[in-house]
Amino acid sequence: MQIRGMDTPEDKNSIDYRIGEGLARLAAALGAEDRGRAKEAGLTATQLAVLTLLEGRPEGMGVGDIARHLLVTQPTATDTILTLERKGYVAKLASDADRRASLVQLTAAGAALHSLAEGGRGSVSEAVATLAEGQKRALFEALITLIRGLQEAGAIPLQRMCISCQYFRPHSHPDPVRPHHCALVDAAFGDPDLRMDCRDHVSSDPAHRAATWRVFTQG
Ligand code: SF4
Numbered sequence: 001m002q003i004r005g006m007d008t009p010e011d012k013n014s015i016d017y018r019i020g021e022g023l024a025r026l027a028a029a030l031g032a033e034d035r036g037r038a039k040e041a042g043l044t045a046t047q048l049a050v051l052t053l054l055e056g057r058p059e060g061m062g063v064g065d066i067a068r069h070l071l072v073t074q075p076t077a078t079d080t081i082l083t084l085e086r087k088g089y090v091a092k093l094a095s096d097a098d099r100r101a102s103l104v105q106l107t108a109a110g111a112a113l114h115s116l117a118e119g120g121r122g123s124v125s126e127a128v129a130t131l132a133e134g135q136k137r138a139l140f141e142a143l144i145t146l147i148r149g150l151q152e153a154g155a156i157p158l159q160r161m162c163i164s165c166q167y168f169r170p171h172s173h174p175d176p177v178r179p180h181h182c183a184l185v186d187a188a189f190g191d192p193d194l195r196m197d198c199r200d201h202v203s204s205d206p207a208h209r210a211a212t213w214r215v216f217t218q219g
Helices: 015-040 045-055 063-070 074-087 108-117 123-129 133-152 206-218
Strands: 090-094 102-106 180-182 187-189
Touching (some): 015 045, 015 108, 015 123, 045 063, 063 074, 102 108, 133 206
Antiparallel strands (some): 180 187
């Protein structure tokens, strides 16, 4: 397909600009779904997002980390956590590493509410399910590239993806279907199984991440 016009984000005829418009539409749809789910659970979207974040981190998180992951201010995170604490959905405990700091953890009531609120597929998931396998793979690959770009630029915190994990060994097997290796579970896997948010993820340093990315993209 011939793309007319300069491909710069400022140029409204550029594909970059229109991809941004498309992503904004998806973000709006996902945001509306989140607000709807949260409302049914008697929460705000930010409160539900905190429960979702903590559900995947049983060790708990500091308030600053929660704010960074949700891209909200620290006062907003603090207020949200206070409200959730009053409702009995989260609890604070002293951090082993720093007795002055506290970690926020999900309570059993918070976990139960979260699993109720997260049940069922939304319209965006349903739309994704209609894509052809090739489209899904291309979209998945593009998402990994975009999210990596954002985290390496410091726009979002490091995500718990395979590409930034110490255990990830890209293209270490000759099998084209399962070329990668997870050293934690000592198993081969393919691109569709790359994790976006793995609980066993251990962050690697920037030099290791850059080297891993080179091997991953060059094959
Ligand atoms: S531990 Fe998780 S994130 Fe790390 S390589 Fe294995 S599957 Fe990927």
